[in-house]
Amino acid sequence: MTSNGKNKSVESKICILGGPGVGKSALVVRFLTKRFIWEYDPTLDDESVVMEILDTAGQEWSIHREGHVRWADGFVLVYAINDRHSFEEVSSIKQCLDEVKKTNVQCVLVGNKIDLLHEVNVPTSEGERLASDWACAFFETSASDGGEDISELFHELHREIRRRKMIECKPRRRSSAHQMRQVFTKMFKTQTSKVTSPS
Numbered sequence: 139m140t141s142n143g144k145n146k147s148v149e150s151k152i153c154i155l156g157g158p159g160v161g162k163s164a165l166v167v168r169f170l171t172k173r174f175i176w177e178y179d180p181t182l183d184d185e186s187v188v189m190e191i192l193d194t195a196g197q198e199w200s201i202h203r204e205g206h207v208r209w210a211d212g213f214v215l216v217y218a219i220n221d222r223h224s225f226e227e228v229s230s231i232k233q234c235l236d237e238v239k240k241t242n243v244q245c246v247l248v249g250n251k252i253d254l255l256h257e258v259n260v261p262t263s264e265g266e267r268l269a270s271d272w273a274c275a276f277f278e279t280s281a282s283d284g285g286e287d288i289s290e291l292f293h294e295l296h297r298e299i300r301r302r303k304m305i306e307c308k309p310r311r312r313s314s315a316h317q318m319r320q321v322f323t324k325m326f327k328t329q330t331s332k333v334t335s336p337s
């Protein structure tokens with residue numbers, strides 16, 4: 139616990155990725171200005187939260203990707219619901235992430251620009267299906283209209299990162315089979331030394 143009674147902070151490094159113009163910067167600005175300027179309260183679930191957020195430009199992705207991927211604990215993968223190509227792009231980005239990290243990376247999938255409903259090119263069901271394939275959370279947002287979902291998506295990812303960090307920090311318990319083997323080895327050694335030791 140910290141001196142102000144809150145649990146100590148957990149850091150998460152979050153990288154925003156997606157095609158050009160899908161609204162990555164707009165989402166980050168919306169999240170930061172709402173949470174940290176107008177309604178400053180850097181706590182979540184009674185714990186202070188430190189998030190480092192890396193906003194990438196769409197065209198930088200291929201140049202800096204390995205550095206971004208290694209740095210980040212989790213990813214916000216963004217497409218625009220009126221841009222089918224950007225939806226296809228997040229799939230290939232996710233594939234690259236998994237390859238570089240050599241694991242199923244922690245991420246949330248975000249379909250942005252939901253205010254442009256009359257231009258929908260990627261229906262909600264497709265976003266939901268992809269997120270379900272990735273076993274991650276899915277959000278539809280509008281950076282232009284705002285809304286609680288934008289805060290929630292960052293918080294959800296932070297929680298996931300914290301969960302995984304806690305699991306990774308836990309010392310591994312030895313299996314009972316391993317423990318039994320140790321007992322038998324010890325017993326066997328004792329027996330042997332009794333038989334071979336001179337009287």
Ligand SMILES: Nc1nc2c(ncn2[C@@H]2O[C@H](COP(=O)(O)OP(=O)(O)OP(=O)(O)O)[C@@H](O)[C@H]2O)c(=O)[nH]1
Nearest residue numbers: 157158159160161162163164195196251280281282
């Ligand atoms: N209607 C609408 N427009 C949006 C929304 N989010 C972003 N935009 C607009 O989309 C354009 C691109 O937004 P950015 O936030 O710069 O997108 P980006 O993904 O950071 O773009 P790059 O840095 O080029 O990769 C801007 O004109 C934004 O105003 C949204 O939710 N709804």
